[in-house]
Amino acid sequence: MQLxxxxxxxxxxxxxxxxxxxxxxxxxxxxxxxxxxLSLVDLAREHADFVVVSIFVNPKQFGPSExxxxxxxxxxxxxxxxxxxxxxLLFAPPPxxxxxxxxxxxxxxxxxxxxxxxxxxxxxxxxxxxxxxKLLHIVEPDVAVFGQKDAQQCAxxxxxxxxxxxxxxxxxxxxxxxxxxVAMSSRNSYLTDDERGRAILLSQALATxxxxxERGGSPEQAEAAMIGTVEGTESVRVDYLxxxxxxxxxxxxxxxxxxxxxGAIHVGTTRLIDNMKVGTPEGPAGFRSEx
Ligand code: AMP
Numbered sequence: 001m002q003l004x005x006x007x008x009x010x011x012x013x014x015x016x017x018x019x020x021x022x023x024x025x026x027x028x029x030x031x032x033x034x035x036x037x038l039s040l041v042d043l044a045r046e047h048a049d050f051v052v053v054s055i056f057v058n059p060k061q062f063g064p065s066e067x068x069x070x071x072x073x074x075x076x077x078x079x080x081x082x083x084x085x086x087x088x089l090l091f092a093p094p095p096x097x098x099x100x101x102x103x104x105x106x107x108x109x110x111x112x113x114x115x116x117x118x119x120x121x122x123x124x125x126x127x128x129x130x131x132x133x134k135l136l137h138i139v140e141p142d143v144a145v146f147g148q149k150d151a152q153q154c155a156x157x158x159x160x161x162x163x164x165x166x167x168x169x170x171x172x173x174x175x176x177x178x179x180x181x182v183a184m185s186s187r188n189s190y191l192t193d194d195e196r197g198r199a200i201l202l203s204q205a206l207a208t209x210x211x212x213x214e215r216g217g218s219p220e221q222a223e224a225a226m227i228g229t230v231e232g233t234e235s236v237r238v239d240y241l242x243x244x245x246x247x248x249x250x251x252x253x254x255x256x257x258x259x260x261x262x263g264a265i266h267v268g269t270t271r272l273i274d275n276m277k278v279g280t281p282e283g284p285a286g287f288r289s290e291x
Pocket of ligand 1: 039040145147149150173176177
């Protein structure tokens with residue numbers, strides 16, 4: 001595995017891979033890698049001859065009161081993990097390589113980027129879209145792999161790729177969970193033992209919401225059941241627990257064939273997000289809209 005920190009070096013290596021007619025995959029990450037990230041690397045390998053992973057804690061996607069300064073980092077561990085998964089190129093630029101002095105461009109996606117996470121984290125998806133577009137231009141991959149864990153981010157990126165006619169296939173990897181159901185996340189490292197115990201409430205709430213819908217309940221009933229699962233627990237605060245359309249992240253229409261239950265909760269000072277798909281290829285059984 002080659003490790004490079006500059007755009008020029010990355011491009012030189014990638015140009016050579018393209019000359020050898022290799023199919024290139026990109027897996028963008030912020031590092032502090034866990035099995036969720038590594039499952040995306042394995043998925044990338046299924047679709048490409050040359051796998052690139054980027055590690056970049058993107059300052060533009062953190063709000064002023066968010067955790068940029070404390071975001072966990074362990075590049076040595078990450079390098080070894082990626083080497084063991086046969087990654088070809090690790091691109092780990094410093095912030096000034098990505099955003100040199102005078103940088104003044106922002107990519108802003110409308111629609112799906114403006115609700116839920118977009119509403120609660122102003123500027124977050126602008127930061128994501130800006131860095132992802134840059135990474136796609138630097139690497140020029142045939143495929144780019146993102147995790148369903150950040151379902152709304154996936155929808156935003158699909159929108160960006162479609163709207164700007166980017167020549168890249170977007171692939172989404174399933175959420176990897178701990179044995180108790182908690183979605184793997186670099187931010188789980190912030191949790192104390194007590195908080196880690198309470199973090200399970202998020203996936204439990206989502207599973208409850210999913211089963212309400214699958215038994216023919218309405219989104220409103222599912223949302224009430226999800227909130228009921230979490231409410232009243234010490235040091236846990238619901239940000240949102242919603243049933244949404246998986247493309248728009250708005251309330252679903254009555255004829256929706258696939259739905260998503262999505263949630264964000266605060267456990268202590270840590271904000272966790274998760275989601276689950278609801279329904280079958282035939283559509284969720286008996287789903288009724290009350291709106
Ligand atoms: P991050 O380092 O948090 O920016 O995540 C990098 C990529 O890994 C994103 O596409 C995430 O959606 C994905 N990812 C994070 N956690 C998981 C997980 N538990 N399972 C699968 N993919 C994940």
